[in-house]
Every structure is written in structure tokens, then in C-alpha cells.
Amino acid sequence: xxxxxxxxxxxxxxxxxxxxxxxxxxxxxxxxxxxxxxxxxxxxxxxxxxxxxxxxxxxxxxxxxxxxxxxxxxxxxxxxxxxxxxxxxxxxxxxxxxxxxxxxxxxxxxxxxxxxxxxxxxxxxxxxxxxxxxxxxxxxxxxxxxxxxxxxxxxxxxxxxxxxxxxxxxxxxxxxxxxxxxxxxxxxxxxxxxxxxxxxxxxxxxxxxxxxxxxxxxxxxxxxxxxxxxxxxxxxxxxxxxxxxxxxxxxxxxxx
Amino acid sequence: xxxxxxxxxxxxxxxxxxxxxxxxxxxxxxxxxxxxxxxxxxxxxxxxxxxxxxxxxxxxxxxxxxxxxxxxxxxxxxxxxxxxxxxxxxxxxxxxxxxxxxxxxxxxxxxxxxxxxxxxxxxxxxxxxxxxxxxxxxxxxxxxxxxxxxxxxxxxxxxxxxxxxxxxxxxxxxxxxxxxxxxxxxxxxxxxxxxxxxxxxxxxxxxxxxxxxxxxxxxxxxxxxxxxxxxxxxxxxxxxxxxxxxxxxxxxxxxxxxxxxxxxxxxxxxxxxxxxxxxxxxxxxxxxxxxxxxxxxxxxxxxxxxxxxxxxxxxxxxxxxxxxxxxxxxxxxxxxxxxxxxxxxxxxxxxxxxxxxxxxxxxxxxxxxxxxxxxxxxxxxxxxxxxxxxxxxxxxxxxxxxxxxxxxxxxxxxxxxxxxxxxxxxxxxxxxxxxxxxxxxxxxxxxxxxxxxxxxxxxxxxxxxxxxxxxxxxxxxxxxxxxxxxxxxxxxxxxxxxxxxxxxxxxxxxxxxxxxxxxxxxxxxxxxxxxxxxxxxxxxxxxxxxxxxxxxxxxxxxxxxxxxxxxxxxxxxxx
Numbered sequence: 001x002x003x004x005x006x007x008x009x010x011x012x013x014x015x016x017x018x019x020x021x022x023x024x025x026x027x028x029x030x031x032x033x034x035x036x037x038x039x040x041x042x043x044x045x046x047x048x049x050x051x052x053x054x055x056x057x058x059x060x061x062x063x064x065x066x067x068x069x070x071x072x073x074x075x076x077x078x079x080x081x082x083x084x085x086x087x088x089x090x091x092x093x094x095x096x097x098x099x100x101x102x103x104x105x106x107x108x109x110x111x112x113x114x115x116x117x118x119x120x121x122x123x124x125x126x127x128x129x130x131x132x133x134x135x136x137x138x139x140x141x142x143x144x145x146x147x148x149x150x151x152x153x154x155x156x157x158x159x160x161x162x163x164x165x166x167x168x169x170x171x172x173x174x175x176x177x178x179x180x181x182x183x184x185x186x187x188x189x190x191x192x193x194x195x196x197x198x199x200x201x202x203x204x205x206x207x208x209x210x211x212x213x214x215x216x217x218x219x220x221x222x223x224x225x226x227x228x229x230x231x232x233x234x235x236x237x238x239x240x241x242x243x244x245x246x247x248x249x250x251x252x253x254x255x256x
Numbered sequence: 257x258x259x260x261x262x263x264x265x266x267x268x269x270x271x272x273x274x275x276x277x278x279x280x281x282x283x284x285x286x287x288x289x290x291x292x293x294x295x296x297x298x299x300x301x302x303x304x305x306x307x308x309x310x311x312x313x314x315x316x317x318x319x320x321x322x323x324x325x326x327x328x329x330x331x332x333x334x335x336x337x338x339x340x341x342x343x344x345x346x347x348x349x350x351x352x353x354x355x356x357x358x359x360x361x362x363x364x365x366x367x368x369x370x371x372x373x374x375x376x377x378x379x380x381x382x383x384x385x386x387x388x389x390x391x392x393x394x395x396x397x398x399x400x401x402x403x404x405x406x407x408x409x410x411x412x413x414x415x416x417x418x419x420x421x422x423x424x425x426x427x428x429x430x431x432x433x434x435x436x437x438x439x440x441x442x443x444x445x446x447x448x449x450x451x452x453x454x455x456x457x458x459x460x461x462x463x464x465x466x467x468x469x470x471x472x473x474x475x476x477x478x479x480x481x482x483x484x485x486x487x488x489x490x491x492x493x494x495x496x497x498x499x500x501x502x503x504x505x506x507x508x509x510x511x512x513x514x515x516x517x518x519x520x521x522x523x524x525x526x527x528x529x530x531x532x533x534x535x536x537x538x539x540x541x542x543x544x545x546x547x548x549x550x551x552x553x554x555x556x557x558x559x560x561x562x563x564x565x566x567x568x569x570x571x572x573x574x575x576x577x578x579x580x581x582x583x584x585x586x587x588x589x590x591x592x593x594x595x596x597x598x599x600x601x602x603x604x605x606x607x608x609x610x611x612x613x614x615x616x617x618x619x620x621x622x623x624x625x626x627x628x629x630x631x632x633x634x635x636x637x638x639x640x641x642x643x644x645x646x647x648x649x650x651x652x653x654x655x656x657x658x659x660x661x662x663x664x665x666x667x668x669x670x671x672x673x674x675x676x677x678x679x680x681x682x683x684x685x686x687x688x689x690x691x692x693x694x695x696x697x698x699x700x701x702x703x704x705x706x707x708x709x710x711x712x713x714x715x716x717x718x719x720x721x722x723x724x725x726x727x728x729x730x731x732x733x734x735x736x737x738x739x740x741x742x743x744x745x746x747x748x749x750x751x752x753x754x755x756x757x758x759x760x761x762x763x764x765x766x767x768x769x770x771x772x773x774x775x776x777x778x779x780x781x782x783x784x785x786x787x788x789x790x791x792x793x794x795x796x797x798x799x800x801x802x803x804x805x806x807x808x809x810x811x812x813x814x815x816x817x818x819x820x821x822x823x824x825x826x827x828x829x830x831x
Contacts, residue, residue, distance in 0.1 A: 048670075048674060049673075049674070050670055050673050050674065070676065070677065070678050073674055073675065073676070076674070078670070078674055080670060082667065084665070084667040084668045084670060085665070085668050085671075086594075086598075086664055086665050086668050087664075087665060088597065088598060088601040088602050088664060089594075089597055089598075089601075093593070093597055096590075096593070097590045097593065097594055097671075098671055098675070100586045100587070100589045100590035100593075101586070101587065101590045101671070101672065101675035101677075102586075102675050103586045104586075106576065106579070110572075129601065145671070
């Protein structure tokens with residue numbers, strides 16, 4: 001089980017994440033929702049061990065990850081929100097490097113890379129530089145890199161970004177399949193429909209604080225609203241979106 | 257007239273667009289593969305111009321002060337030619353540094369084409385930014401030297417103040433024309449070669465060509481600084497009306513200089529015509545080639561570069577063999593190949609290393625010119641020839657030490673953070689093995705072939721082994737406190753503090769090169785002492801490695817983010 005206990009992360013004095021606590025059990029897919037700047041990426045970066053919390057702790061199987069961060073990192077697969085990847089390398093080179101850093105035996109690594117590339121329809125382009133890839137292709141490389149070492153915990157930050165419909169469907173199916181295999185999946189996204197369909201539990205975060213934490217079903221019943229989008233609107237969006245749209249149009253037409 | 261009329265007829269919107277683009281392109285001239293002045297751009301430009309201006313005024317003083325005693329009897333054109341030649345060399349060197357941004361590149365096109373920017377405006381702005389750049393450097397570099405010329409020369413021709421002002425004008429116009437010629441000449445070379453060879457082939461040879469130009473210009477700059485104008489030779493050429501005077505470009509601008517001063521000598525009148533053509537034709541031709549090459553460039557830009565692997569089995573077999581022999585640790589393997597791939601594919605890093613190597617070759621040429629006096633001496637075993645591998649290796653290693661600090665992609669280093677191992681020594685071993693196999697080993701292999709040709713393989717082997725072992729020692733010293741993953745950690749420039757420690761760097765260079773070559777010269781005669789030397793150096797390397805592995809790397813944290821030094825240093829120690 002992955003557990004966050006009273007996590008706070010401050011950038012100088014501003015708390016990006018403020019006293020957040022939750023847990024994700026094996027076979028659970030936790031959807032993590034929130035508007036821009038809510039603290040989603042900060043949370044996921046702390047979960048990946050890339051950022052240290054200012055206060056509180058992250059526990060995996062009852063142990064604080066700080067006690068053996070290296071061992072913990074071996075167990076996670078991470079897909080970042082931005083396609084932060086070395087553009088001069090080819091997909092093959094990148095995965096080879098990531099696999100080597102994770103100490104996957106060379107022969108198995110090569111076979112795995114070929115399988116992943118072929119399954120993600122990248123076999124033909126795997127020796128071209130990533131700089132020449134589309135956003136979707138880069139995302140496939142990042143997904144492959146997150147999965148290649150068969151992690152126990154998957155941290156996905158907008159994993160469907162830039163992917164075509166077919167690959168999106170594959171990834172959604174894959175996420176469900178992995179949860180059935182007992183993996184812990186932390187799924188960060190803006191696409192409410194996907195979270196509604198894929199995730200077993202949802203957390204909504206706003207201005208660094210959790211405003212909802214339950215299953216989609218329970219949230220719907222509790223708030224008496226038909227969809228996650230409506231729940232999200234109710235909890236987060238206090239401004240009239242129609243009014244803002246009007247203002248944007250007015251600003252566009254402003255000539256002088 | 258044609259361009260003037262075209263610009264004159266442009267609507268105000270276009271002029272504004274051109275001005276904005278000119279500013280943009282001008283700033284980009286200071287952010288490229290070699291020159292990176294993103295921060296403190298103005299201050300750095302002023303500092304460089306000030307140094308060059310002082311250098312030029314000093315040289316002008318050195319070559320002109322004799323006229324205080326002998327007076328100018330119409331022979332000062334030799335000194336004018338010399339200073340123009342020197343200026344052209346400096347401008348040529350600057351053009352070689354600006355190589356990759358002389359033409360608009362893919363980043364310019366991909367950012368500007370989606371905007372409603374007229375292609376014509378884009379090209380005019382590019383041309384204008386280059387003209388502005390040349391104008392700035394021409395006037396800046398010659399600002400002080402013009403006064404030195406003004407002080408020593410015009411009084412021998414006319415006491416009139418107006419003539420003195422005309423003299424200043426002639427001086428500045430001549431150097432400006434020379435600057436235009438050399439800068440746009442190099443621009444034209446790039447344009448013509450790209451058109452003739454195609455973008456793909458040109459990008460393959462571009463690195464070598466640029467390095468070659470840097471070598472030539474650095475060599476010439478140092479050479480010209482040390483050698484005064486060959487006055488008697490030029491006067492002889494003049495007497496015999498030698499063809500050399502007509503084909504030597506600095507003479508064209510000397511002709512322009514003299515003609516603007518009212519000298520009616522037929523030689524200078526003829527050279528004046530060449531100078532005017534050399535002033536006007538290259539920028540126009542540059543503009544044309546820029547426009548003509550654009551369409552093809554755009555087509556190339558839209559093509560996705562597909563790279564297919566060749567000889568897959570053979571490559572895999574040889575790589576596996578290499579990995580299992582030399583890179584037994586998985587971290588070492590990852591870092592080694594990341595280092596190699598980055599240097600092979602990142603133009604910025606490749607170009608930086610190439611510029612260090614080019615400078616080392618220029619230094620070697622200078623040592624060779626100043627060293628042996630005859631061809632026989634040139635092939636004998638002597639300290640000058642023995643120092644070549646040391647000069648190459650010190651520049652190469654310092655270059656790599658600087659280049660590995662520059663990240664390829666900010667933010668992509670999470671993959672290293674996420675997979676970081678407890679024992680850090682393998683990261684640094686992988687890097688050092690990379691430096692050895694990708695850099696030092698090929699370099700010394702080439703040197704071995706060269707020295708085998710000169711001295712026979714046995715002596716060449718001993719010599720290259722000596723150089724390689726000394727280079728390995730230097731590498732260990734340079735990387736003793738290195739705490740980063742190559743090309744993957746943030747970097748704050750200026751930590752070498754060149755402006756403070758330049759003397760220490762020069763002394764270290766001299767000690768390394770000349771002391772080591774002297775030691776080698778002495779011990780080459782007795783192979784037994786050579787082996788003692790190898791033994792001593794190897795022991796030092798082993799001791800350094802043990803120190804690193806057991807005392808430094810085990811406690812070390814990898815430095816992913818570099819923090820700036822405090823703006824104010826206090827005497828109170830940190831708690």
C-alpha cells in the first residue's frame with residue numbers, strides 16, 4: 001500500500017500541497033484531479049521521489065520511502081506530464097539507457113524494447129531521433145520506459161496526452177489490466193471522462209488541499225450529481241464559465 | 257539603389273516588422289552553438305569590444321610610432337594594409353563563431369513562419385542584423401586605433417583639421433568594407449556549399465569546415481600579433497607591381513583607404529574598384545542565396561529524418577563484446593553510451609569540443625612555426641614535436657570538462673534521478689571510460705600513425721603511450737571533484753573565473769606541456785626509465801582512483817541542480 005501522511009510541500013513560503021493524506025492499495029487506480037496549479041504535479045513528483053516533502057511522509061508497505069529511497073524508486077514507473085526526454089537519442093537508445101540504469105539484463109532488455117516498440121507501432125521509427133517524433137510517439141516512448149521494468153507502482157501524469165484514439169484505448173485497457181495484476185496506479189489527469197471510466201477511486205485537489213476523496217460512485221450519490229464533470233464543477237469552479245467565455249470574446253475583439 | 261528603393265517603398269507595418277525582426281536576429285547572433293551570451297549580453301559585448309579595441313590601439317601604436325621620427329613619405333599604406341588584414345582576421349574568426357546563425361535556421365523558421373511575417377521582411381531583417389553586427393564590431397574594434405592613426409599619420413600629409421577628419425572617415429570606411437567582405441564572404445561560402453552539396457552533406461562537413469576556419473584564424477591572429485608588417489617585402493611588391501597586391505584582399509581596402517585620402521596612384525585607383533565591388537557584391541549575393549536557398553530549406557525542414565540501423569547483427573555483436581569486456585556495470589554502460597550518443601548527435605556539444613580542438617591545432621601550428629628552424633629539425637625527435645599530443649590532449653580534456661557541464665535538455669534528467677544508484681562511482685567511471693574510448697584513444701591512434709610515419713612504429717608507440725598515460729592522469733585530476741551526470745545537470749556559466757585565474761591556467765598549461773615534453777625527451781633515450789615513469793604515473797592514477805572510490809564517491813551526492821554563488825560573501829561561517 002502507498003500512503004501519504006500529512007504531506008506539505010512549500011515553494012519558499014507558498015504551499016503547493018498542503019497537508020495532504022491518502023492511500024492507494026494494490027489493484028486500486030486512484031484518479032487525481034484538479035485545475036491547473038492545484039498541486040497535482042507536485043504530488044506526483046513527491047511520489048516519484050523527485051521532490052522531498054517539506055512536512056509529512058510517504059510510506060510504501062508501511063515504511064517511509066526516505067529510509068530506502070533507492071529501493072523504492074526501483075519499484076516505480078513514472079510518466080511525466082511534460083514530454084521531458086532527451087531529444088537527440090532515438091527511442092531505442094533512450095529505452096536501452098533507462099533499462100540499463102534499472103539494471104535489466106541486456107538480452108532481456110533488448111527483447112523487451114523490441115516488443116514494446118512493435119506493440120506501440122514504433123518499430124519503424126525506433127532508430128530515429130526523438131526530436132523528429134510527434135507528441136503521441138514521444139508519449140509512447142515515455143510509457144514504454146515506465147513499464148519496461150515491470151514496476152509495482154505506476155505514476156501516470158496525463159498519460160494519454162497526444163495519443164491517438166486507438167492507443168488511448170489500449171492504454172486504458174492496459175491500466176485496468178495492470179490493476180488486476182495487483183499494481184498500485186496513481187492516475188493524474190484533466191480528462192474527467194477517462195478518470196470516471198478508468199479509476200476506482202478519485203481525489204480532487206484544489207489550491208493544494210484535498211476537497212474530495214472517494215469512489216466515483218459514492219461521490220455521485222453523495223453530491224446527487226450525475227457525472228464527475230458536474231461534481232468537479234461544483235467543487236472547484238466557482239466562476240461562471242459562460243461569463244469568462246464572453247469576456248474572452250470581448251478581449252479578442254478589442255481593437256485599440 | 258534597388259534595395260534602397262524597395263525599402264523606401266515599404267509600408268510602415270513592414271518597416272516595423274523588419275525592425276522587430278532585426279532586433280530578434282541581432283540578439284540571436286549572441287546565442288548560438290559556441291557563443292552563449294543569454295545573460296548580461298550587453299556587458300559581455302562591451303567587455304569583448306573593449307578588449308579588442310585596446311589590443312588594436314596597442315598594435316597600431318607599435319607599428320606607427322616610428323613615423324614620429326621618420327615621417328610618412330607615402331609608405332604608411334603598408335601599416336594600413338597590416339591593420340586591415342588583422343581586422344579581417346578577427347572578423348573572420350567572429351564569422352566562424354557565428355557560423356550556425358549567419359543564415360536563418362530551423363528554429364527561426366518554425367517560430368516565425370506561423371506568424372504573419374512576410375518572407376521578404378524576414379530576409380531583409382536577417383541581412384540588416386548582420387550589417388548592424390558588422391558595423392558594431394568594426395566601429396567598436398577600431399574605435400581607439402582610429403585615434404592612434406589620427407595622431408601619427410595625417411599631419412605628414414596636411415595640417416588641415418578637415419583632412420584629419422577625412423582621414424578618420426577613410427579609416428573607418430575601409431575597415432568597415434573589409435569587415436563586410438570577410439563576414440559576408442564566409443556567409444556566402446556556407447550558402448554556396450549548402451546549395452551545391454545539399455543540406456545533408458553540408459551538415460556532415462560543416463563541423464570540419466568551421467573548425468578548419470577557426471584553426472586558420474586563431475593561428476593568424478596569434479601570428480600577426482607577434483610578427484610586425486613585412487614592410488620591405490610589400491615595398492618590393494609595390495616596386496615590381498606584383499600580382500600579389502591585386503589578389504590580396506586587404507590590399508583592396510588599402511586602395512580604398514588611400515583613394516579616399518586623395519591618393520591618385522593608379523595602383524590604388526585599381527584596388528579601389530576591387531574594394532567597392534568587394535564591399536557591395538558579397539552582401540547582395542548573400543541576400544540572393546538566402547532567398548534562393550529558402551524554398552529548399554523549407555522542404556528539407558518538413559521531411560522527418562528517419563534513421564535506419566545498418567549492419568544490426570554485426571553492430572550488436574561487437575557492442576555486446578565491448579560491453580562485456582570494458583563495461584561490466586549497468587550504470588557505466590548507460591552513462592558511457594549516453595556520453596557517446598550525445599557527443600555524436602548534439603551539434604552544440606560537438607561544436608564546443610571541436611572549437612577546443614581547433615584552438616589546440618592553431619596553438620600547435622604556432623609552436624611549430626616558432627620552434628624548429630629546418631625541415632630536418634621538423635622530423636627529428638625534439639621537444640616541439642613531443643609536445644603535440646600534450647597540447648591536443650590538454651585542450652581536448654579541458655574542452656570536455658567544460659562541455660559535459662552543459663545539459664542537453666533541461667528537465668529530462670528525471671530519468672537519472674529516478675534510477676539513481678547508491679554507489680556513485682560507476683557514473684564517473686562510465687564517463688571517464690567514455691572520454692577514453694570516444695576521445696583519447698582515437699586521438700592517440702591517429703597520432704601513432706602520424707609519428708610512425710615520422711619516426712618508425714617503435715618510437716611512436718613509446719611516445720604515444722607516454723602521452724596517453726599523462727593524459728589519463730590529467731583526466732583524473734580534472735574530474736577529481738566532478739559531481740554531475742554528463743550533459744544532464746543544470747549549469748551556471750562563469751564558474752571557471754577565467755578573468756581572475758587566467759594566469760594560473762596559462763602557467764598550468766605551460767607546465768603540463770613543456771615540463772612533460774622535457775621529461776619525455778630525457779627519458780625516451782632509455783626505455784627503462786620510461787617504464788619507471790609509466791609505473792609512477794600509474795601508481796598516482798591508482799591512488800587517485802582509490803581516493804575517489806573510497807573517500808569521495810561513496811559519500812557524494814550527485815549535483816543535479818547547480819546553485820549560484822551568493823551575491824555577497826560574508827566572513828561569518830555558515831552554521
